Amino acid sequence: MIEIKGLKKSFGEKVVLKEVTALMEPGKCNLIIGSSGSGKTVLMKCIVGLMQPTEGEVIYNGTNYITMSSEEKKAIRKEIGMLFQGSALFDSQTVEQNVIFPLDMFTNDKYSVKKARVKEVLDRVKLNEDAYKKFPSEISGGMQKRVALARAIVLNPKYLFCDEPNSGLDPQTSIVIDKLISEITQEYNTTTIMNTHDMNSVMEIGDHIVYMHQGEKEWEGTNKEIIYSDNKKLNEFIFASNFLQDAKNMRTIQETGEIPKEVHEDVRDALEEKFNTDMDGDGVVGATKE
Numbered sequence: 197m198i199e200i201k202g203l204k205k206s207f208g209e210k211v212v213l214k215e216v217t218a219l220m221e222p223g224k225c226n227l228i229i230g231s232s233g234s235g236k237t238v239l240m241k242c243i244v245g246l247m248q249p250t251e252g253e254v255i256y257n258g259t260n261y262i263t264m265s266s267e268e269k270k271a272i273r274k275e276i277g278m279l280f281q282g283s284a285l286f287d288s289q290t291v292e293q294n295v296i297f298p299l300d301m302f303t304n305d306k307y308s309v310k311k312a313r314v315k316e317v318l319d320r321v322k323l324n325e326d327a328y329k330k331f332p333s334e335i336s337g338g339m340q341k342r343v344a345l346a347r348a349i350v351l352n353p354k355y356l357f358c359d360e361p362n363s364g365l366d367p368q369t370s371i372v373i374d375k376l377i378s379e380i381t382q383e384y385n386t387t388t389i390m391n392t393h394d395m396n397s398v399m400e401i402g403d404h405i406v407y408m409h410q411g412e413k414e415w416e417g418t419n420k421e422i423i424y425s426d427n428k429k430l431n432e433f434i435f436a437s438n439f440l441q442d443a444k445n446m447r448t449i450q451e452t453g454e455i456p457k458e459v460h461e462d463v464r465d466a467l468e469e470k471f472n473t474d475m476d477g478d479g480v481v482g483a484t485k486e
């Protein structure tokens with residue numbers, strides 16, 4: 197488990213994180229969501245240790261990372277796998293060389309052992325041997341993400357950080373990558389922390405969601421709870437995403453026939469407008485009623 201307590205981050209006068217307190221649940225997909233500039237990346241960088249917070253605590257299994265000795269920090273870093281935005285593969289290295297890199301850095305294993313491990317993780321992300329000798333420029337964006345994911349898990353991490361893993365991918369490839377991340381989280385029992393704008397990811401794989409708004413944690417809960425939330429800022433964020441237009445998510449409501457009574461009226465209004473029907477039987481379609 198990772199606990200974030202009273203985390204603040206400023207750049208000069210500019211306050212970017214305002215006392216964020218949140219929980220990243222063990223063995224779960226924890227999603228940090230929010231609009232552009234809300235502080236998701238800075239929060240993730242503070243958690244992973246790439247940025248020093250101005251104040252506050254980041255507690256890995258009971259110990260504050262911020263005040264750990266450099267030896268203790270090094271031990272935690274070995275347990276962290278990171279999937280960077282844009283994949284961040286080494287352009288001049290092949291797929292296989294990219295994935296073997298962390299093993300070369302952190303282990304003294306024999307080459308044959310490392311090769312076997314590389315094959316294992318590349319198999320897991322469903323890349324076959326045809327891809328091994330290719331360079332990143334010779335494979336698709338989706339394949340590059342798979343390679344980056346294989347590299348992130350090659351050391352069998354306890355914590356997996358994914359910064360906007362769907363950026364630059366088409367919706368279908370995004371779903372495939374999301375599913376891989378979710379499956380790997382379960383199989384490896386990792387505490388996964390993922391930054392995203394994507395409400396589809398939230399509904400598909402978000403076990404635990406932290407919603408950021410202008411540097412503050414505005415809401416925290418599960419993807420079952422999110423559409424029942426009466427948090428206005430969160431609802432505005434959901435409407436601004438394309439989520440409500442997404443046929444796949446709408447299917448759930450279409451299949452059950454009705455929107456559950458508990459769904460917040462803002463969400464109900466948006467759905468009514470979408471279907472152009474009066475779902476709550478008040479004689480008015482959408483949010484135009486008084």
Ligand SMILES: Nc1ncnc2c1ncn2[C@@H]1O[C@H](COP(=O)(O)OP(=O)(O)OP(=O)(O)O)[C@@H](O)[C@H]1O
Nearest residue numbers: 207210212230231232233234235236237238239393
């Ligand atoms: N090194 C820095 N120096 C000054 N300001 C910064 C720095 N890094 C981030 N910021 C500011 O912090 C705020 C939050 O940025 P952050 O990148 O965390 O947002 P985000 O929610 O991840 O946005 P996006 O979804 O667009 O990536 C922004 O106003 C940004 O300009």
